[in-house]
Amino acid sequence: MSTTPQPAYLIMLCTEIIDRAELEKYWTTVASTVDGINVQPVITYSRFEKLEGEQNVQGVYMMQFPSFEVAKAWYESPAYKEVCQHRLRGSKYLGILAEAGMAPFAAYAQAIVRFRDYKLTRRLGKGRTSVVFEAQDVVCHETCAVKTLLPAFVLEAVDHEDFRSLFPKFNIADIQYYTAELLKALQFCHAKGVIHRDIRPHNLVINYRAKQQPGASHTVRISLFKAPELLLGYDRYDYSLDMWGVGAILASLVFRREPFFHGIDTVSMLRCIAKTLGTDELCQFVCDYDIELDQGTVEELGNYVKRPWQIFLTDVNENENEKAARDRAMDLIDQLLRYNPSQRLSAEQALQHNFITQEINLALQ
Numbered sequence: 001m002s003t004t005p006q007p008a009y010l011i012m013l014c015t016e017i018i019d020r021a022e023l024e025k026y027w028t029t030v031a032s033t034v035d036g037i038n039v040q041p042v043i044t045y046s047r048f049e050k051l052e053g054e055q056n057v058q059g060v061y062m063m064q065f066p067s068f069e070v071a072k073a074w075y076e077s078p079a080y081k082e083v084c085q086h087r088l089r090g091s092k093y094l095g096i097l098a099e100a101g102m103a104p105f106a107a108y109a110q111a112i113v114r115f116r117d118y119k120l121t122r123r124l125g126k127g128r129t130s131v132v133f134e135a136q137d138v139v140c141h142e143t144c145a146v147k148t149l150l151p152a153f154v155l156e157a158v159d160h161e162d163f164r165s166l167f168p169k170f171n172i173a174d175i176q177y178y179t180a181e182l183l184k185a186l187q188f189c190h191a192k193g194v195i196h197r198d199i200r201p202h203n204l205v206i207n208y209r210a211k212q213q214p215g216a217s218h219t220v221r222i223s224l225f226k227a228p229e230l231l232l233g234y235d236r237y238d239y240s241l242d243m244w245g246v247g248a249i250l251a252s253l254v255f256r257r258e259p260f261f262h263g264i265d266t267v268s269m270l271r272c273i274a275k276t277l278g279t280d281e282l283c284q285f286v287c288d289y290d291i292e293l294d295q296g297t298v299e300e301l302g303n304y305v306k307r308p309w310q311i312f313l314t315d316v317n318e319n320e321n322e323k324a325a326r327d328r329a330m331d332l333i334d335q336l337l338r339y340n341p342s343q344r345l346s347a348e349q350a351l352q353h354n355f356i357t358q359e360i361n362l363a364l365q
Contacts (some may be wrong), residue, residue, distance in 0.1 A: 007066060012063070012340065027040050121133070172325045180356045186243075200224070213330065246347075278305055279301060328358065
């Protein structure tokens, strides 16, 4: 039983600006000379501006072929090489697929990392808009990670452990350390004018053994760590959006409940939050921010009184120093998980909170 060939991609990283019409004219010539294959590629992506981080690249063309075999025959043809080396003034051309069926963004990343003297070694994982590969610097022989966005990003490689198995191991000192590291990353992002918008455990990369956490790395969608303003459709959010995510992660760590807020849709998420922070406070927030809430949703939310954080604590065998640190953590949670975004601590302010600044000595009894 025959299968339909998957498209293949060829990437050209150009060291000089090339007119698209000029390029297509040359491709017509090449197509007529490749033995048995009179196929001209479809240009599916082009970008002619200086690529960030690439001093010599002025632009990129991504060309799609009907199959890997056709792309390979085209790439290896003397006519194609002659065009690239002479008629296009020696522009850099890279990107024949390493394997059939590689997605466009992965093909692009393959070209980028070859240009930078990196070699992809294995796939680490994927998200909604990108794939992450392990790569090898062929010059320095160092391992790194490549995130295949457009353009591709080369990042530090981390021996990462999934948060589902990692979080239960954390003591209060670990929680303090990684909360501080996350706050430092957000302080840096916010200082550069960047809102992350999707702070949750799935987007944290942690090497527990080495106490290493690179900066956390999106369109906003239904998430168990989503702030109330987004659940209510309020789109004029700011940096405080990220601080709700920090508070939700910290609550899940301190109270050993992951996720701390759990719902299956927008209304159930709001109800879960209201069961902890109170319905009156939610209504006050809706009124203060002039947010419309239909009567049906109000009835579905129910009526709840704000609950003290202490009731979420599970029985743990802690010394007095650890209990004091956990109390400070609950105070930080309280100042982050606020309906009103303007009442949440900023990343800079949270870094000055005594849960972060006060040393925790686990040995003291």
